[in-house]
Amino acid sequence: MKAALQTDWRLREETPVYGKPMDVVDGIRRIVAPNPHSMTYHGTNTWLITHAAGTAVVDPGTDDPAHLDAICGVAGTISHVIVTHWHHDHFDGARTLALRANVPVFKFPSGPLRGDKDLLNGAEIAGMRVIHTPGHAEDHICLERPDGVLLSGDHVMGWSTTLVPPPPDGDLGDYIESLERVQALNARIFLPGHGPEILKPYSFIEQLLEKRYEKLHQIENILTHEVQEFSNICNRAYPKLNKKLRFAAEMMLETYLLELKKRGKAIQEPTGWKRAGY
Ligand SMILES: [Zn+2]
Structure with missing residues (x-):
């Protein structure tokens, strides 16, 4: 091998x-x-x-x-x-x-x-x-x-x-x-x-799980009480991204945001996303 x-x-x-x-x-x-x-x-x-x-x-x-x-x-x-x-x-x-x-x-x-x-x-x-x-x-x-x-x-x-x-x-x-x-x-x-x-x-x-939770946490921290456009959140969550991978990053970000929404941590608005709660 x-x-x-x-x-x-x-x-x-x-x-x-x-x-x-x-x-x-x-x-x-x-x-x-x-x-x-x-x-x-x-x-x-x-x-x-x-x-x-x-x-x-x-x-x-x-x-x-x-x-x-x-x-x-x-x-x-x-x-x-x-x-x-x-x-x-x-x-x-x-x-x-x-x-x-x-x-x-x-x-x-x-x-x-x-x-x-x-x-x-x-x-x-x-x-x-x-x-x-x-x-x-x-x-x-x-x-x-x-x-x-x-x-x-x-x-x-x-x-x-x-x-x-x-x-x-x-x-x-x-x-x-x-x-x-x-x-x-x-x-x-x-x-x-x-x-x-x-x-x-x-x-x-074990490492893969850690990375997922880290990223979920990082995206949660990007959200604020002001609504942010999806593309702005994407730029902050995935800086210095190879352009060819932008579509994959956008898919992944949507998945993370939907998970945060499911956990009661994010709210989806017509113009973007914001943090839930106070
Ligand atoms: Zn596949």
């Missing part, structure tokens, strides 16, 4: 060779899809899980012929195509791959894109247990192998914090609750939807 490069709290790695499978843990290989972006790091991780009835493919990534060829070239008999959530960088190749392998697409039954077969919380598939983890997406699932390996999708990633969009797709309260639930599993390794594996998931999640 190649060690991830750690700079600050984030786990980084060199650009992987696209199309080339990497052995990550026993019976699990990773192929990175060629869709690098400021939101996807080097690209989406496609996970190949070897089990008694063949190979389950988790998150086929984008509908990229070379990537799907690479998966088919090394997977052997594909037994299942599974997606962790409906977002296009995970789901788009699923339909094509499932047709090629003549198997259904398995997915949690909600979200704007549907699979062929439903995977509910607690279901068993390809030697793994399904854990519904809403927050980043309403239909998000993680998959737990009994030996302490967890496929964490976009719920927990090493290279970046997770974007939690505002409802209906995302929700900060759900996200935090889902984080605490996967932390309590005490897994030994997380295999995320983007970037390198996470070797100390318990303490890593």
